[in-house]
Amino acid sequence: TPREIFPIVVLILGVGGAAYTFSAFTNYVVAGELQVVLRTRRMLKRIQRMRDHYIICGYGRVGRQVVEGLRENQCEVVVIDPDAALIPELEQDNISFITASATDDDALIAAGIHQARGLCSCLPSDSNNVFVVLSARAFNPDLKIIARSNSLESGPKLRIAGADQIMNPYLITGRRMAAELVTPTGAA
Numbered sequence: 001t002p003r004e005i006f007p008i009v010v011l012i013l014g015v016g017g018a019a020y021t022f023s024a025f026t027n028y029v030v031a032g033e034l035q036v037v038l039r040t041r042r043m044l045k046r047i048q049r050m051r052d053h054y055i056i057c058g059y060g061r062v063g064r065q066v067v068e069g070l071r072e073n074q075c076e077v078v079v080i081d082p083d084a085a086l087i088p089e090l091e092q093d094n095i096s097f098i099t100a101s102a103t104d105d106d107a108l109i110a111a112g113i114h115q116a117r118g119l120c121s122c123l124p125s126d127s128n129n130v131f132v133v134l135s136a137r138a139f140n141p142d143l144k145i146i147a148r149s150n151s152l153e154s155g156p157k158l159r160i161a162g163a164d165q166i167m168n169p170y171l172i173t174g175r176r177m178a179a180e181l182v183t184p185t186g187a188a
Helices: 002-048 061-072 084-092 105-110 126-139 154-161 169-182
Strands: 054-057 077-080 096-098 118-121 144-148 165-167
Touching: 002 096, 054 061, 054 126, 061 077, 084 096, 105 126, 118 126, 126 144, 126 154, 154 165
Parallel strands: 054 077, 054 118, 077 096, 118 144, 144 165
Antiparallel strands: none
């Protein structure tokens, strides 16, 4: 009778729909995870083949400018930054990257610190820059290391930690602006 068939049809459609939804969701998760794993593996292999490259720790305003300058000079770079939201931009620009904190020794090793020519620590925190410089110098004593300093007090600490050069973007910009006011180099 129709009264007995209707619940059976609803039950079959409900179970079938739930099974399909679960299958589609599982496929999406597995495929997405697999894509991330494969992408990460390809990136790490690419970085392992690099020699005499530059590691840029932090891809903020300063780090982006460093990467741009190095790439203009046909230098290979590896960016270390924990912000996963940067991945699409870095991939689009064909920039090798490690999505991790540069204060993590494993991230420095994955970035090829032992084969690198130089490292630039552009992190917004002076204490993190000191930590990165200490680790980098311990891993590769011959590495050229430049570190960002946000305060005058952290400069000597970065030097003791092993930085070859310390750059304070605010100090450099301010002095450059003052020099431009006194002796302009050209019209804007």
